[in-house]
Amino acid sequence: MRYIAFFSGRGFYVRHLLPEEGGAPSVVHREGRVLDADQAAQARGVGLGMPLSEAKMVLGQAGRFLEWSEEAYRSVQTIWLDVCAEHAEIIEPIDQHEAFVDLSGHPDPREALERLREDIFGRTRLTFDAALASSRWIARAAVEHGDPMGKALRDPRGFVAGLPVDALPLATEDVARLVSLGYRRIGELAAVELATLRQQFGSRALELYRSARGGGEANVDPLYPPDSLAGRFHYDGAPTDRETLERGFAVLSEEVGERLQSRDLIGEEIAAVFLHEDGSNTRFERGLARPLSSSESLKRALVRLLPNEIERPVVGIQVRLSNVRRAQRVQLD
Template sequence: MTTGQLPGTDVGEDPVDRIIFHVDMDCFYASCERLKEPSLDGRPVIVGMGYEHGETHGAVATASYEARAHGVESAQPIRQALDALPRVGHTDAGYDGPVGHYRPVDMEFYKDIASEVKSILHECAETVREVSIDEAYLDVTDRTGWDTVSDGDTRTLAEGYARYIKDRIDREVGVPASIGVAPDMATAKIASDFEKPDGLTVVPPATVRSFLEPIPIDDIHGIGPVTARELREHGIETAGGLASADRTMLITQFGSRGEELYERARGEDSRVVTPSGNPKSLSRESAFTASTDDSAQIREKIQALAGDVATRARSRGALYRTIGIKIVSPPFDVNTRARSLPGPIDDPDVVSTIADELYTEFVGATVRKVGVRVSNLDFGASDQVTLSGFENEQGDTSRQSDSGTDPDTPTGETLLDWVDPPDTTDDATEERSISEGQASLFSFSDSDVDPQE
């Protein structure tokens, strides 16, 4: 996919010309657990925060749709979840009812998978706003259009591009994503929830009002349970009801938020997708068609990825201090190694050299996927380091390190931060209900709870 505008599209100034994607990963933690254990596919999976194997304490971080069908909900105490869906291998003799597969949160693994998704999103859009570990907004106005594919066909180019992103996430990462497509952020978010799991809902500009009209007020971006209850006290049950409500009454009752919600219910969300801030890392990953132990083939792919990552860093004006690789062996054994330099650099040859050296530890191993990453990015450095030391405007190399590496970051160090947390500005904040939540993933606190479909 080229980075330019698709033929036949026209990017306008009017907000209705914008094309916003909201990407939401479906039951993300459970999907990640299924990557580790493919036998869990189609079975009820419950991931618990503060939970340990065989215990009854903790809370549900996320539950797969199969588990939800038996009454297990996010943020529910594990003990209560076990009453609704007993754990495999812990039932009384003669019990033949449904059972669940309980797993503790494996945050580092989820971060790693989220990094792969994140990399695809940043390749597919110039502007990406990461809201949490499992969701993000993309402005793809310059990549596609609202034009239909052909005469007599109702499908839009925007739908095709969204399907391309969904397919890449599924093919390259192996987890399902739902995408909502609309001319504004609020409608795009509602659309991403509309056909979960693994959904794709497109709301062209001319259909926004009719799409929103029957939507329950609980599903409107920014409305939590307290606000929903207060709106119902005024007889407002749907977005259509909110859109036709007395605007003055809403402002009197809710202040400026009342006007904001009124406008969102009408599809009049003027917010623009703003980046989450400069990234702290850039990475590229690629899977082999079939797992291989051919070191020449593996090295060739690593070199290609290294070159691509270095090019991306240069295009963004970023220097980098740490270079790392990821080696994934069947079925999903993830190993990461990194090396840090004494200071930031912009040198594709160094990225290629260090990535190749880090791979030598894995020569002979069977590999299904490889990745290259540059991190500890610096977007304002005046000096950069070479393999032989720092090089400033006077060519001074007196700050050279004997080892060529950061003494606090030994060669072969395991990377634990393949995903960087987004910023926490107000635009990324929503009114959220714990009862609807999953522990956060595109933020990385084990205690965070994020809305889940």
């Protein structure tokens, strides 16, 4: 089963620029719409996604309006995504305040989700809403519509049944067509035959059919960090001996090394993280005298990272190769 998490920073833009509460009701806007608003602005009726002109009418002269700039939030975005990279190998940022994170490799994805939220808050003092599901769109819907009991993961079909049809991963025109046909809730679609949906939606009917029954796309693209390759291995038990730990390194070396060689890449920095039973981790990293380009060279580098004595039991290891780039081949005349 896949465990896909969706993270969304609550008040990410306003709280980063205006960490202190109080003052004028504040809005951050982008491309003519409200991107974020503080509690004071929302209490007066400003909603996320509202046209900026409407927000200005609501707040009048009392409001403070800040135009979004990517650079203003780049550092805090890097901090929270770097925290994600300490816990997971596959991270797909959607916006500066949102990302999908694949937690399928964790022995306890729910615990991993909560620890990740706590670590992000500890580094940024920003609160992130997060939810787990077996597909991308349901994880996002669980954050946007609320899922305090974790039903999105336990019973995805039951969870989506009560949601409005505009929560589906559909184009605006397809949502409008559903509404025009009399469908308001996703659960109403679950009883509709695929053949009937094909009459209205053609090739898009299958995605709609699956989504109404709690299915959907689960793949997360590994887009962060942009110049790295990573892998994770979990042990049966919690070893402390080098021989057992090296077997895990061997598996990861083959996995990550094959990706290096198949794409003709090299990596210049390596880090290994030991995952412990209590959810904490220990990190080891080093620069390299020579870039790594194969499974064999990767395994040798990993073994050199191992300390002489393993002080705490290890339930898993995460390996990340950074500064990955295309190998430069010398052309002979």
